[in-house]
Amino acid sequence: MSSRIELRNVGQTFWVRGDEDKKLREFVALDGLDLDIAAGEFLTLVGPSGCGKSTVLDLISGLAAPTSGSLTIDGAPITGPGLDRSVVFQQYTLLPWRTAASNIEFALEAKGGLSRSERAAVAREYLDLVGLGEFANRYPHELSGGMKQRVAIARSLSYQPQVLLMDEPFGALDAQTRERLQEELIRIWEHTGTTVVFITHDIEEAVFLGQRVAVMSGRPGRIKEIVTVSLDRSAAAETDLRATPEFAHHRHHIWSLLRQQQPVARQELAHV
Numbered sequence: 001m002s003s004r005i006e007l008r009n010v011g012q013t014f015w016v017r018g019d020e021d022k023k024l025r026e027f028v029a030l031d032g033l034d035l036d037i038a039a040g041e042f043l044t045l046v047g048p049s050g051c052g053k054s055t056v057l058d059l060i061s062g063l064a065a066p067t068s069g070s071l072t073i074d075g076a077p078i079t080g081p082g083l084d085r086s087v088v089f090q091q092y093t094l095l096p097w098r099t100a101a102s103n104i105e106f107a108l109e110a111k112g113g114l115s116r117s118e119r120a121a122v123a124r125e126y127l128d129l130v131g132l133g134e135f136a137n138r139y140p141h142e143l144s145g146g147m148k149q150r151v152a153i154a155r156s157l158s159y160q161p162q163v164l165l166m167d168e169p170f171g172a173l174d175a176q177t178r179e180r181l182q183e184e185l186i187r188i189w190e191h192t193g194t195t196v197v198f199i200t201h202d203i204e205e206a207v208f209l210g211q212r213v214a215v216m217s218g219r220p221g222r223i224k225e226i227v228t229v230s231l232d233r234s235a236a237a238e239t240d241l242r243a244t245p246e247f248a249h250h251r252h253h254i255w256s257l258l259r260q261q262q263p264v265a266r267q268e269l270a271h272v
């Protein structure tokens with residue numbers, strides 16, 4: 001199950017207080033942002049810190065409304081959060097007093113429509129999918145960071161959203177765990193066919209995961225370029241994809257695009 005998402009001429013303005021005079025000013029975070037994400041696509045989003053990546057995700061999730069422009073999912077306007085979209089954040093968001101399985105069952109309970117035993121079966125199925133079938137009865141504090149994030153992904157997928165929104169989900173993990181989870185995420189995405197929008201600061205992660213990488217520019221945030229990544233991911237089990245010339249080519253191209261841009265905070269300072 002997957003959905004198509006369209007952002008048209010999207011603008012987002014915040015009111016911020018000036019550092020010196022404390023007066024409220026308009027701050028244009030996004031302006032004229034256009035983005036089409038195909039049903040079932042895996043799109044990664046990179047850009048300088050503060051360029052508006054999380055703001056874009058907040059708008060798609062429906063947690064915020066844009067100041068101007070339109071966002072649609074399968075042609076219908078996005079007017080608020082919905083069970084068709086699920087978000088995974090960098091910080092582990094599991095309930096500490098519930099086991100791994102029970103965290104997933106809790107999300108299913110909120111959705112409704114399943115009996116207790118059906119919820120337990122679905123929780124088990126998705127824990128198996130992320131390789132944690134043996135850890136169903138562990139509490140979050142008994143799991144590693146990577147395991148906690150796997151449970152969060154399993155929980156997000158358990159109610160079968162059409163879109164999975166991920167805001168630097170592997171940012172707090174060590175390099176090895178991160179690579180392992182990237183490979184697992186590709187496998188899960190191939191299995192579920194869900195549309196994925198994935199924010200990262202890591203160019204290699206963006207190239208490894210994304211069928212396309214949307215590179216943002218800051219002040220105001222908009223899409224600078226969309227890079228189509230051609231990698232034979234089916235060979236990932238036998239080949240070190242990150243060592244191939246194609247990978248290096250894409251990595252360098254995106255690095256050059258980002259290199260041309262200043263961090264947004266420095267640009268803001270220049271305007272004070």
Ligand SMILES: Nc1ncnc2c1ncn2[C@@H]1O[C@H](COP(=O)(O)OP(=O)(O)OP(=O)(O)O)[C@@H](O)[C@H]1O
Pocket residue numbers: 014015016027029047048049050051052053054055056264
């Ligand atoms: N609620 C808000 N009120 C005021 N300003 C905000 C608000 N949310 C975001 N901003 C500003 O909008 C800009 C974009 O923020 P956002 O978090 O989307 O950037 P980002 O690209 O995700 O940053 P990072 O990569 O550092 O996480 C920043 O300058 C931020 O300070």
